[in-house]
Amino acid sequence: MWGSYCEDVLEKRAPHRQAHLDGLTQQKESGVLITIGPTKDLTKVFGIYEAEDEATVRQLIEADPYWQNGIWTEYDVKEWIQAF
Structure with a gap:
């Protein structure tokens, strides 16, 4: 998962x-x-x-207080293949 933080993240994340x-x-x-x-x-x-599937990861991310309160502003989930 790659995502982005909001502006002024240190202050805005404190309550969450x-x-x-x-x-x-x-x-x-x-x-x-x-x-x-x-x-x-x-x-x-x-x-x-x-996780079993991408939907599970998305559910976890979207249930997180950082997502629900706009601390994370966007995210992308990509399946990864471990080569080594």
């Missing part, structure tokens, strides 16, 4: 950050989330999920 992190922790513990995080300049987010 703990709920966001709690949800990601649950996803990680369940095994569906491999890793996720922002680019150093805080303009993009990148995540790797291991």
Whole structure:
């Protein structure tokens, strides 16, 4: 998953950050989330999920407080083939 953050992300994410992190922790513990995080300049987010299908990943993203509150402004999901 590649996505974009809103302008002034540090300020705007503050009220939603703990709920966001709690949800990601649950996803990680369940095994569906491999890793996720922002680019150093805080303009993009990148995540790797291991799910049955794209619809599952989209449901997780769209249920996230960052998506629901406009912190993530767009996202794209691409199936990835691990070569090594």
